[in-house]
Amino acid sequence: MPVPHLTTALQGPLLELERRILAAQPQIEHWFRTRWNQHATPFYGSVDLRNSGFKLAPVDMNLFPGGFNNLNPEFLPLAVQAAQSAVDKVCPEARSLLLIPENHTRNTYYLQNVATLVHIFEQAGLKVRVGTLNPEVTAPAELATASGGTLTVEPIVRAGNRLKLADGFDPCVVLLNNDLSAGIPPLLENLEQSLLPPLHAGWAVRRKSNHFAAYDEVASEFAELISIDPWTINPYFEQCSGLDFHSRQGEEALAATVDGMLAKIRAKYAEHGIEQEPFVIVKADAGTYGMGVMSVKKGEEVIGLNRKARNKMSVVKEGLEVSEVIVQEGVYTFETVNEAVAEPVVYMMDRYVIGGFYRVHTGRGIDENLNAPGMHFVPLTFECPCLPDKQGAPDCPPNRFYAYGVIARLALLAAALELEATDPDA
Amino acid sequence: MPVPHLTTALQGPLLELERRILAAQPQIEHWFRTRWNQHATPFYGSVDLRNSGFKLAPVDMNLFPGGFNNLNPEFLPLAVQAAQSAVDKVCPEARSLLLIPENHTRNTYYLQNVATLVHIFEQAGLKVRVGTLNPEVTAPAELATASGGTLTVEPIVRAGNRLKLADGFDPCVVLLNNDLSAGIPPLLENLEQSLLPPLHAGWAVRRKSNHFAAYDEVASEFAELISIDPWTINPYFEQCSGLDFHSRQGEEALAATVDGMLAKIRAKYAEHGIEQEPFVIVKADAGTYGMGVMSVKKGEEVIGLNRKARNKMSVVKEGLEVSEVIVQEGVYTFETVNEAVAEPVVYMMDRYVIGGFYRVHTGRGIDENLNAPGMHFVPLTFECPCLPDKQGAPDCPPNRFYAYGVIARLALLAAALELEATDPDA
Numbered sequence: 001m002p003v004p005h006l007t008t009a010l011q012g013p014l015l016e017l018e019r020r021i022l023a024a025q026p027q028i029e030h031w032f033r034t035r036w037n038q039h040a041t042p043f044y045g046s047v048d049l050r051n052s053g054f055k056l057a058p059v060d061m062n063l064f065p066g067g068f069n070n071l072n073p074e075f076l077p078l079a080v081q082a083a084q085s086a087v088d089k090v091c092p093e094a095r096s097l098l099l100i101p102e103n104h105t106r107n108t109y110y111l112q113n114v115a116t117l118v119h120i121f122e123q124a125g126l127k128v129r130v131g132t133l134n135p136e137v138t139a140p141a142e143l144a145t146a147s148g149g150t151l152t153v154e155p156i157v158r159a160g161n162r163l164k165l166a167d168g169f170d171p172c173v174v175l176l177n178n179d180l181s182a183g184i185p186p187l188l189e190n191l192e193q194s195l196l197p198p199l200h201a202g203w204a205v206r207r208k209s210n211h212f213a214a215y216d217e218v219a220s221e222f223a224e225l226i227s228i229d230p231w232t233i234n235p236y237f238e239q240c241s242g243l244d245f246h247s248r249q250g251e252e253a254l255a256a257t258v259d260g261m262l263a264k265i266r267a268k269y270a271e272h273g274i275e276q277e278p279f280v281i282v283k284a285d286a287g288t289y290g291m292g293v294m295s296v297k298k299g300e301e302v303i304g305l306n307r308k309a310r311n312k313m314s315v316v317k318e319g320l321e322v323s324e325v326i327v328q329e330g331v332y333t334f335e336t337v338n339e340a341v342a343e344p345v346v347y348m349m350d351r352y353v354i355g356g357f358y359r360v361h362t363g364r365g366i367d368e369n370l371n372a373p374g375m376h377f378v379p380l381t382f383e384c385p386c387l388p389d390k391q392g393a394p395d396c397p398p399n400r401f402y403a404y405g406v407i408a409r410l411a412l413l414a415a416a417l418e419l420e421a422t423d424p425d426a
Numbered sequence: 427m428p429v430p431h432l433t434t435a436l437q438g439p440l441l442e443l444e445r446r447i448l449a450a451q452p453q454i455e456h457w458f459r460t461r462w463n464q465h466a467t468p469f470y471g472s473v474d475l476r477n478s479g480f481k482l483a484p485v486d487m488n489l490f491p492g493g494f495n496n497l498n499p500e501f502l503p504l505a506v507q508a509a510q511s512a513v514d515k516v517c518p519e520a521r522s523l524l525l526i527p528e529n530h531t532r533n534t535y536y537l538q539n540v541a542t543l544v545h546i547f548e549q550a551g552l553k554v555r556v557g558t559l560n561p562e563v564t565a566p567a568e569l570a571t572a573s574g575g576t577l578t579v580e581p582i583v584r585a586g587n588r589l590k591l592a593d594g595f596d597p598c599v600v601l602l603n604n605d606l607s608a609g610i611p612p613l614l615e616n617l618e619q620s621l622l623p624p625l626h627a628g629w630a631v632r633r634k635s636n637h638f639a640a641y642d643e644v645a646s647e648f649a650e651l652i653s654i655d656p657w658t659i660n661p662y663f664e665q666c667s668g669l670d671f672h673s674r675q676g677e678e679a680l681a682a683t684v685d686g687m688l689a690k691i692r693a694k695y696a697e698h699g700i701e702q703e704p705f706v707i708v709k710a711d712a713g714t715y716g717m718g719v720m721s722v723k724k725g726e727e728v729i730g731l732n733r734k735a736r737n738k739m740s741v742v743k744e745g746l747e748v749s750e751v752i753v754q755e756g757v758y759t760f761e762t763v764n765e766a767v768a769e770p771v772v773y774m775m776d777r778y779v780i781g782g783f784y785r786v787h788t789g790r791g792i793d794e795n796l797n798a799p800g801m802h803f804v805p806l807t808f809e810c811p812c813l814p815d816k817q818g819a820p821d822c823p824p825n826r827f828y829a830y831g832v833i834a835r836l837a838l839l840a841a842a843l844e845l846e847a848t849d850p851d852a
Contacts, residue, residue, distance in 0.1 A: 029510075029551020030521045037518045074500070080813055081507050081778055084455075092463045095456045123813045125455020352507055387506055387549045 015053055017232050018403040024226040025388055028406055031225055032413070036351050039416040043086055043175070043196040044349045047408040048359070050331035051344070054274055056403060057235050057331050058411035059281070061211055063201045064179040066102070068120070069112040069146070071347060071355035076120060082349035083124040089350065091173050091194045096127040098163055098171035098193075100156070102178050103134040108146040115151045117177060129169055131156040133178060133185055140166075161192040180204045181287055200422050207285045208326050209239040210422055215414035222410055231268055233407060235329035236261055239285060243323050245305065245314040255299035257327050258282065262299070265329055279330035279367045282313070284322040293369045295330060332366050341366050346408035353405040441479055443658055444829040450652040451814055454832055457651055458839070462777050465842040469512055469601070469622040470775045473834040474785070476757035477770065480700055482829060483661050483757050484837035485707070487637055489627045490605040492528070494546070495538040495572070497773060497781035502546060505773075505780040509550040512776035517599050517620050522553040524589055524597035524619075526582070528604050529560040534572040541577045543603060555595055557582040559604060559611055566592075587618040606630045607713055626848050633711045634752050635665040636848055641840035648836055657694055659833055661755035662687050665711060669749050671731065671740040681725035683753050684708065688725070691755055705756035705793045708739070710748040719795045721756060758792050767792050772834035779831040 021028065046065035047058045071079070087094050099121070101114045114130060121128045132153045140154045157164045164170050174188075174195045180202025188199060200206065215234065223230035238257050243250035258280055265278035282302060283293040294313060296302060305313065314322050335342045341364050346356040361368075388402035420426065447454065472491035473484045497505070513520050525547070527540045540556060547554045558579045566580045583590045590596050599620045606614075606628025614625060626632065642660065649656035664683050669676040684706055691704035708728060709719040720739060722728060731739065740748050761768045767790050772782040787794075813831075815824035846852065 026521060026548075026551055026553045030519075033510075033514055033518050033520075033551075036514075075503065077501065077504055077813055078507060081504060084459075084778070085511060088459055088462075092459050093456075094459075095452060122452075123815075125452055125459075127452045352510075387503055389549075 015056075017054075017056055017228065018400060020226050020228055021403045021406050022388055022399050025402070027225060028222075031222070032351070032409060035413055039413065039420065041086075041089070041351045042201070042412060042415050042419065043090065044347075045412050045415060046345055046347045046356075047411040049344045049346060049404055049407055050333045051335050051404075052276075052332040053334045054272055055232050055235075055331050056407055057233050058215065058407060059235065059328065059331060060208075061215075061411045061415050062179075063197050063206070063415060064177055065347060066110055066113045066177070067345065067357070068116040068347065069109065070357040071116075072357075075355045076116075076123070078352065079120045079347075079349055079354040080123040082352040082354050083120050085352070086350035087121075087124060087126065087173065090196060094126060094172040094194075096129075096169065096171045097121050097173045097175055098129055098131045098156070098165070098169070099175050100131055100133060100178050101153070103132065105134065105137070105141070105143055105153070108144055111143050111151050112146040112149075114177060115145045115147075115149060117175075118151070121175075126173075127169075127171075129154060129165055129171070131163065131165060133187065156187060158187050161190055163187070163191060163193060176202070178202075198419065198423070200424055201419055203286045205422070206418075207239075207324070208283070209237070209285050209324075211411075211414060211418045212237045212326065212328070214417035214421065215411060217417065218410050218414045233410070235331055236264055237326050237328040239324065239326050241285075241324040243325060245310045245322065248304070251303045251305075254282070254302050254325065254327070257299075258296055258302060259299035261327055261329060262297070276332055281328045281330050281369060282325050283328065283369075284313075285324035285326050287322070295368050297367075330367055334366065341368070344404050346404055348408060348412050351409070351412075353408060356401075356404065356408075441482075443480075443482055443654065444826060446652050446654055447829045447832050448814055448825050451828070453651060454648075457648070458777070458835060461839055465839065465846065467512075467515070467777045468627070468838060468841050468845065469516065470773075471838050471841055472771055472773045472782075473837040475770045475772060475830055475833055476759045477761050477830075478702075478758040479760045480698055481658050481661075481757050482833050483659050484641065484833060485661065485754065485757060486634075487641075487837045487841050488605075489623050489632070489841060490603055491773060492536055492539045492603065493771065493783070494542040494773065495535060496783040497542075498783075501781045502542075502549070504778065505546045505775055506549040508775035508778040508780050509546050511778070513547075513550060513552065513599065515776065516622060520552060520598040520620075522555075522595065522597045523547050523599045523601055524555055524557045524582070524591070524595070525601050526557055526559060526604050527579070529558065531560065531563070531567070531569055531579070534570055537569050537577050538572040538575075540603060541571045541573070541575060543601075544577070547601075552599075553595075553597075555580060555591055555597070557589065557591060559613065582613060584613050587616055589613070589617060589619060602628070604628075624845065624849070626850055627845060629712045631848070632844075633665075633750070634709070635663070635711050635750075637837075637840060637844045638663045638752065638754070640843040640847065641837060643843065644836050644840045659836070661757055662690055663752050663754040665750065665752050667711075667750040669751060671736045671748065674730070677729045677731075680708070680728050680751065680753070683725075684722055684728060685725035687753055687755060688723070702758055707754045707756050707795060708751050709754065709795075710739075711750035711752050713748070721791075721794050723793075756793055760792065767794070770830050772830055774834060774838050777835070777838075779834060782827075782830065782834075 042063055044065055046062045048060040050057060050059050099117060102110060104110045118128045130151060130153045137153055137155050140152055142150045142152055145151050154165050157166055162170060163174055174193050176197060183204045184199050219230045219234035238261060240254045240257050261280050262278050269278060277297060279295055279297045281293060282296055333341055333343050340360045342358040342360045344356055344358055347354050387398055389396055389398040392398060468489055470491055472488045474486040476483055476485050525543060528536060530536045544554045556577060556579045563579055563581050566578055568576045568578055571577050580591050583592055589600055601622050609630045610625050645656045645660035664687060666680045666683050687706050688704050695704060703723060705721055705723045707719060708722055759767055759769050766786045768784040768786045770782055771785055773780050813824060814828040815822055818824060
């Protein structure tokens with residue numbers, strides 16, 4: 001699939017929020033530098049953003065990002081440089097890296113993502129091999145990637161407290177590109193080697209509500225720094241637990257939470273003169289891949305769900321049961337590409353923004369989740385890095401992407417706080 | 427001047443040395459990582475390389491690099507990312523930077539270099555102003571750059587132990603792009619602010635012989651790492667002091683040194699089956715800009731120099747008197763662009779290679795110095811970063827540039843050792 005270049009999906013003059021961010025660039029970068037000296041940067045991450053014009057906010061933060069294959073290959077050197085920095089922080093003595101991907105063996109786009117990661121770390125000067133948790137892989141297997149290349153995936157051998165490969169390959173660093181939705185395999189516990197991201201970043205343990213609680217903190221501090229209403233970069237959220245979609249347990253409480261949040265959004269919309277109809281997203285507190293996600297405009301919509309909707313909501317990836325959800329303020333996306341709805345996804349490694357792309361859906365509305373399973377989406381790579389161009393026009397693409405890079409890094413910083421707060425060894 | 431793209435000046439199959447370097451990439455990168463954890467990286471630098479096919483070596487290492495305007499603008503994001511890393515190491519609290527350039531006010535290409543540096547550090551999130559040591563600038567002056575833009579240059583105010591600008595601008599970091607050939611101005615002494623590079627990196631104090639002595643060490647260790655003869659990456663050098671070109675003092679000793687070195691090179695050429703005629707470069711031990719440089723094939727050539735040659739050798743930039751020279755093994759450049767002689771110049775910031783260009787001279791021979799004052803040269807920007815492409819053909823441009831980036835980083839590491847060894851406060 002050829003990846004078309006794209007200026008930005010959002011055209012027109014720079015929005016007030018983007019203008020504020022651009023004008024405060026030196027303060028913002030200084031602020032990030034000081035924060036990164038206080039908190040360990042997550043190894044890598046991607047952030048889904050939504051831009052409604054009046055609001056630019058992260059709606060999901062992925063600590064095991066796929067989709068590296070969708071980044072602009074021209075900017076891979078940025079990723080390599082960031083990878084060098086990331087590896088250096090974790091283990092300056094590192095010579096070799098074992099990459100553990102998801103268990104998919106037939107998703108050629110995902111495998112292309114893995115191949116791209118291998119390439120980045122090889123360029124950074126590491127020996128890289130791919131080891132899988134998939135019990136079906138019992139010998140080294142050559143898998144086809146979307147670009148027509150192959151990726152060799154090997155079974156992992158546990159020797160004492162180290163992960164190795166059958167031929168004795170003994171990596172210094174183990175990098176997960178597997179979000180552990182299926183739980184933490186005993187194979188990964190108590191390793192001598194540096195394991196990144198840490199096990200508590202996986203969906204077996206991680207909760208979106210912890211992330212967004214940390215984001216509340218980060219967004220408030222940042223909003224004060226550049227004198228904006230924190231709401232313009234931060235969606236409301238609330239957690240609901242004790243749910244059982246099959247037995248309809250907890251539906252009423254969930255509906256009340258939805259209605260309460262819709263009322264709060266309505267008040268904010270009135271305050272800012274916004275005429276859209278508020279909506280909220282209900283999604284699993286743990287898990288990814290857009291399963292277990294509903295877009296809701298009235299509390300009563302979550303009551304008496306039909307069987308199909310209940311099934312959809314009750315199980316996310318790897319069969320993880322949903323008993324806790326978060327209700328998150330919905331952010332309209334006003335970005336479109338050829339009339340299709342688009343949302344930016346920004347990629348980071350260490351503290352650096354290394355690129356991004358638009359997730360573009362033809363079949364979805366501006367109030368829907370675009371990260372849905374099995375749906376075809378077109379990745380439109382960012383044309384330029386997320387660096388501002390102070391000599392360029394205020395609304396030139398680099399300046400617009402800069403704001404995206406800033407908001408994405410706020411989510412990355414929130415993830416750093418979240419991982420500190422949830423660290424079982426702390 | 428439009429900057430044409432260039433694959434590499436050197437065509438043809440990968441040379442044995444380049445092949446060795448490429449094959450050992452993971453070991454090399456690991457080795458660099460460990461070294462950078464032992465030694466502080468110079469803030470920035472550029473290295474002049476010569477590639478004779480049988481030998482690939484640095485011939486000069488500049489700690490106050492000009493020529494940033496000649497880098498490929500597409501890769502400026504790499505420089506910005508490296509600048510963020512460099513600033514973060516020196517002073518994570520930094521908000522603002524004062525750049526002190528050379529005193530040239532009419533060299534529009536140099537001013538374009540300064541403007542490019544300003545742009546890079548602004549992109550990295552700093553407030554950047556340009557302060558000059560030039561006593562002729564008594565009020566803020568707008569100077570024209572080669573691209574048609576302007577650069578505002580302001581007089582520096584010393585307030586106690588801080589450098590400021592007249593309006594109170596009080597930078598956290600002072601970055602020199604002035605190599606202090608004219609001596610260390612009292613204005614720069616005993617500053618509270620971080621001053622980079624340190625004063626002893628300036629040509630008022632620095633000696634090429636110290637650099638190449640450190641390079642001997644680095645090159646030997648590296649050669650052992652990848653099992654090569656260190657001579658293939660390291661030109662012989664010797665220092666001669668007590669010279670006075672005007673009174674012809676020390677000529678005989680210099681001639682003897684030249685002849686001794688030519689004999690050593692001849693022996694190496696015989697060992698490696700090389701048929702070229704050996705030559706040496708005689709140049710000032712302190713100073714830059716290719717003044718005070720001679721290419722010599724016989725000791726007697728340095729005896730009885732005519733007035734013009736004596737004048738040329740006796741004074742370098744800013745009228746610095748030459749009484750010490752180094753005699754350095756000459757490395758033929760076998761790289762040509764349209765039949766003109768070319769030599770690669772590699773740029774680094776922090777530990778990262780951020781680009782480079784070819785210095786191309788139509789009027790010079792393959793055994794001459796190409797960094798000559800007042801001479802017109804054509805910069806041909808590197809087309810790609812100095813990262814290897816393991817999936818590409820062995821002789822594809824990225825793989826060739828990788829070897830250049832490695833040798834340039836060896837010189838950068840030597841500069842780190844040199845600055846440690848010559849630190850007056852150590």
